[in-house]
Amino acid sequence: MRPYLLFLVLPLLLLMACGGGDAPASQAGRTPAVAAATFPPTWTPAPSPTEPTPGPTETPSTTPLPGAELSPIEEGLRSIDEASTIRSYKMHIAQTITTLDGAGAVVEESITTRDLQVSREPAGRHMTIQTEITSSNSELAALLEAGVLGDYLLVEERAFSVEEGEWQETSLSNIEDHIQTPSFSDQTGSDPLPLDLSVMEFVGQEEINGRSTRHLRGDHGAALLSGMEGLTGQADVWVDEAEGFVVRYDATVTLQFSADSSSVSHTLIEFFDFNVPIDLTVPSVAPLLSNAEVAANLQSFLGFALPLAPDALFLQSSPTKFEVETNQPLSEVRTQVLAALASNGYILDEGEDLSGTGRTWRYVVHRGESYVYLLIFATEDGKSEILISATTASP
Numbered sequence: 001m002r003p004y005l006l007f008l009v010l011p012l013l014l015l016m017a018c019g020g021g022d023a024p025a026s027q028a029g030r031t032p033a034v035a036a037a038t039f040p041p042t043w044t045p046a047p048s049p050t051e052p053t054p055g056p057t058e059t060p061s062t063t064p065l066p067g068a069e070l071s072p073i074e075e076g077l078r079s080i081d082e083a084s085t086i087r088s089y090k091m092h093i094a095q096t097i098t099t100l101d102g103a104g105a106v107v108e109e110s111i112t113t114r115d116l117q118v119s120r121e122p123a124g125r126h127m128t129i130q131t132e133i134t135s136s137n138s139e140l141a142a143l144l145e146a147g148v149l150g151d152y153l154l155v156e157e158r159a160f161s162v163e164e165g166e167w168q169e170t171s172l173s174n175i176e177d178h179i180q181t182p183s184f185s186d187q188t189g190s191d192p193l194p195l196d197l198s199v200m201e202f203v204g205q206e207e208i209n210g211r212s213t214r215h216l217r218g219d220h221g222a223a224l225l226s227g228m229e230g231l232t233g234q235a236d237v238w239v240d241e242a243e244g245f246v247v248r249y250d251a252t253v254t255l256q257f258s259a260d261s262s263s264v265s266h267t268l269i270e271f272f273d274f275n276v277p278i279d280l281t282v283p284s285v286a287p288l289l290s291n292a293e294v295a296a297n298l299q300s301f302l303g304f305a306l307p308l309a310p311d312a313l314f315l316q317s318s319p320t321k322f323e324v325e326t327n328q329p330l331s332e333v334r335t336q337v338l339a340a341l342a343s344n345g346y347i348l349d350e351g352e353d354l355s356g357t358g359r360t361w362r363y364v365v366h367r368g369e370s371y372v373y374l375l376i377f378a379t380e381d382g383k384s385e386i387l388i389s390a391t392t393a394s395p
Contacts, residue, residue: 077195079183080271081118083243090273091116091181095265102260108135116181117278124155124280125179152178155280163317167283174315174323182269184237184246195237195246206238208247209272213238232256233265247271289316298322298388302372304344306386307336320390330378334361337376337386341365346372364391 080086093114099107112131118124128151151162152175159172184195200218207213216237233253240247249269256262289297294314299305301320306312312326326333342348349371350364360377375387 077184077197077239077246078244079181080243080245081181081183083240083245085243085275086245087121087275088117088119088273088278089271089275090278091118091269091271093267093269095267097263097265099261099263107261108133110134116179117280118181119278119280122156122280124278125153126155126278126280127152127179129178150178153280153283154179155282158282160283160285161317163321167285168317169285169288170317171288171315173313184249195235197237197239200235200237203236205241208238209270210274211247212241213247214241245271294322298324301390302344302388303367304340307340308333322386322388324386324388325379326384326386327382328384330359330376330384333384333386334376337374338363 080089091114093112093116095110095112097108097110097112099109101107110131110133112129115128117126129149131149151167153160153167154172154175159170159175160167161170161175162168197216200216203215203217205212206215216239218235219232233251235249235251235253237246237250238248239245246269248271249267251265251267253265253267254262255265291314294316295305295312297316297319298314301322306324308324308326309328312324315323315325317323328336338348344367346365346367348363348365350362352362354360354362355377360375363374363376365372365374371391373387373389373391376384378384
């Protein structure tokens, strides 16, 4: 799951785990493709009291910016990573999601911040994510926190993450979703924040973080091309005049699940420190283990080899924490793993469908004094993943 999807999915997961309303059907898949957003010719700054009001025969100006054939906003939004004059930047995201019951009482709340530094020369990305979730389902909250919390670095085409306070080299696939920049322009559905400028009103021209921008405002449910029902609120967007990327995004949204449950979210995304040098260096770490070496370490940890397909991918973040990805269906993986654990002397202590839909299962097993925690779940692209870690005793 892309980390930015948690902007909308997190309250759904918590509500479903607590018996709340069903998620809208449109959230089950990717957003449908839509036409590129355009900058309507009727969006012009409101005249000031000292300026003459255009006559009825005058046409609002859509003259391209100097040196450009077409204004970037008229072409549609661009990702900051496509901006030709931006060689480095920083990004800060702050989001608070509060889930309420029918009486307006707080059921869950999450506070998440993401800080990203990006450099093109040398090419690299460094993302630090902090999150705190308060929920009546404390176990699921802890799992969601662990899913995004962390420190991730990509430099010199090598990937790293912080595990148990130390930098560890890992595979790019293990961190790539955590280090992405929301582009707001992806019309394929892979970016959960594509904006439709055509439904937003022009507020004015403003300088934000040293960039000349056009400030736009609109209904969030219409501006965000998500196809989600029950989504209301306001979004303010400041778009760079020279390059057409979002400099600031500020939105407050209410998602009404049912008469008894809703979620209120405030999200601020801001880009700054453009072209300020960023120091991204390779940390001192042990060499990255091969897939076969990690598989062998997991076999040693469990005392047997998991009966999975030969193309299974193995990752290790600490001596007692593993992740396995396989193309096998979830039902097959669960059956094989549980049977293998039982045949190798493990006793099942706990088992639970956390999602309520059969897509996320939690197990605690033990053999002797050794307790093992497993989370087995289906991914959005049809694969299955297994998270395996050690605990000192059954939770």
